[in-house]
Amino acid sequence: MDLLLLLSLSALCVSAEQEVENLSGLSPNPDRDIFVVRENGTTCLMAEFAVKFLIPYDVLALNGIDLITEQASVSVPRGAQIAGRCGSSESELHISWINHAFTFRIFFSKEKRTMGSDGKAKETEVWKINKVQLVYNTSEATHFISAYNPGKHIASTHHLSALVTPAGHSFVCAAQQTLTLISSDHQKGITVSIYDIQIQPFDIKSDFVFSEPFKCITDQREQLEQMLPLVLGLILGLIIVITVSVYHFHLKLSAAQQPQLPRDRSLYKNM
Numbered sequence: 001m002d003l004l005l006l007l008s009l010s011a012l013c014v015s016a017e018q019e020v021e022n023l024s025g026l027s028p029n030p031d032r033d034i035f036v037v038r039e040n041g042t043t044c045l046m047a048e049f050a051v052k053f054l055i056p057y058d059v060l061a062l063n064g065i066d067l068i069t070e071q072a073s074v075s076v077p078r079g080a081q082i083a084g085r086c087g088s089s090e091s092e093l094h095i096s097w098i099n100h101a102f103t104f105r106i107f108f109s110k111e112k113r114t115m116g117s118d119g120k121a122k123e124t125e126v127w128k129i130n131k132v133q134l135v136y137n138t139s140e141a142t143h144f145i146s147a148y149n150p151g152k153h154i155a156s157t158h159h160l161s162a163l164v165t166p167a168g169h170s171f172v173c174a175a176q177q178t179l180t181l182i183s184s185d186h187q188k189g190i191t192v193s194i195y196d197i198q199i200q201p202f203d204i205k206s207d208f209v210f211s212e213p214f215k216c217i218t219d220q221r222e223q224l225e226q227m228l229p230l231v232l233g234l235i236l237g238l239i240i241v242i243t244v245s246v247y248h249f250h251l252k253l254s255a256a257q258q259p260q261l262p263r264d265r266s267l268y269k270n271m
């Protein structure tokens, strides 16, 4: 049903040089948003996730001299502004809200990797997130309550290699991924938690449709953990069946191998 809706939406879109779609409200998870960047009349970057930021900031203590660190919890509201850029090996997603008091940027890159397995080096193409940045303005008074010396700050990661995914796939992860960004505000650490993710920054084949999913390891493990009781139950059942049948055969065999008792009592005489 979602697909149909998306397809009809795509039909409505006029092909411009660069368009940015606002599909917030389509996701069933209220915290999860859909972000779409379109270029040349087709989707070139698409992401769905829920995200939360924990941003420390200074406030003046009651004595008017000391500084205390408070923490603002920020999430992306519905109807955030989406922008982006698509390239063949580099893409970007920019999400802004509250009149650009907050801008969250995710930078993606595509690269060739040699995966060594039993001596044979194999070259595969992957994409990954190589940088995450949050620009925030502590003058924004609904989240930063009486911030000391308010102003604009930039927090980023450097040399990040996250969500490494084979090219041509979308990355899927229900489990939470946590990143720490270092802020220009006295090197404070900002925590970014992203969960319920599906994301694809390159090689989207059809408009508004993710390519084949590549699941994160935690989700794979979770799947295994859910399967484990079933598998163990099956193994146990099998062991019981084998034990019972072995026992059964053993009884039959030993019965067959027992020396036949002479039927005729007179035979005993000769023994």
Ligand SMILES: *[C@@H]1O[C@H](CO)[C@@H](O)[C@H](O)[C@H]1NC(C)=O
Residues within 6 Å of the ligand: 039, 040, 044, 086, 087
């Ligand atoms: C869109 O078209 C322009 C010009 O034709 C091209 O340079 C650009 O790479 C295209 N973008 C995508 C995402 O294909």
Ligand SMILES: *[C@@H]1O[C@H](CO)[C@@H](O)[C@H](O)[C@H]1NC(C)=O
Residues within 6 Å of the ligand: 022, 024, 025, 078, 079, 080, 081, 082
């Ligand atoms: C997205 O939609 C919301 C309402 O659903 C609107 O307030 C907001 O301005 C839109 N953003 C863009 C970039 O169109």
Ligand SMILES: *[C@@H]1O[C@H](CO)[C@@H](O)[C@H](O)[C@H]1NC(C)=O
Residues within 6 Å of the ligand: 137, 138, 139, 140, 151, 152
């Ligand atoms: C931060 O927000 C305040 C209040 O909204 C605004 O006056 C100021 O220009 C903003 N700073 C920057 C660098 O955008």
